[in-house]
Amino acid sequence: MLNENLVSIDKHIEAHVNVPGALMPLLHAIQDDIGYVPESAYSRIAKGLNLSVAEVHGVVSFYHHFRTHAPGKHILQLCRAESCQAMGSADLETYVKKTLGVDYHQTTADGAITLEPIYCLGNCACSPAVSMDDQVCGRVDVDRMNEMIAEARSA
Known part of the structure; x- marks a missing residue:
């Protein structure tokens, strides 16, 4: 872990040490x-929140x-x-995993794209929905997915 990350993490711990129920907000702050x-x-x-390592790992x-x-x-x-699954997201998922050569929680070999599952983007009326860098897109098919992947790789 980079030294600058340690400094940042320590600052976040310090900012959350007296906050009731601090673990979730602290984890979000670190990841953000x-x-x-x-x-x-x-x-x-x-140590900072007086918890066990197992509790942190568990969350x-x-x-x-x-x-x-x-x-x-x-x-x-x-x-x-469910809405996205009913509208074909399983086929899209299979296609994306094969195209990128990764599974969920993995990053492409070129470091361009990390694939993650999400359990509702709030765009059910436009299923299947995906998000690229927090930009939600609806009614995504293979052609649109190919465009999104190409844009991400060229950026």
């Missing part, structure tokens, strides 16, 4: 700042939102909620 919650920081977080591993490794340049999220 450096892009992920490094496993090597669990003991610092646990990070339970919530799909949290990453334990640095993400790629772009984050592609595929909605896995």
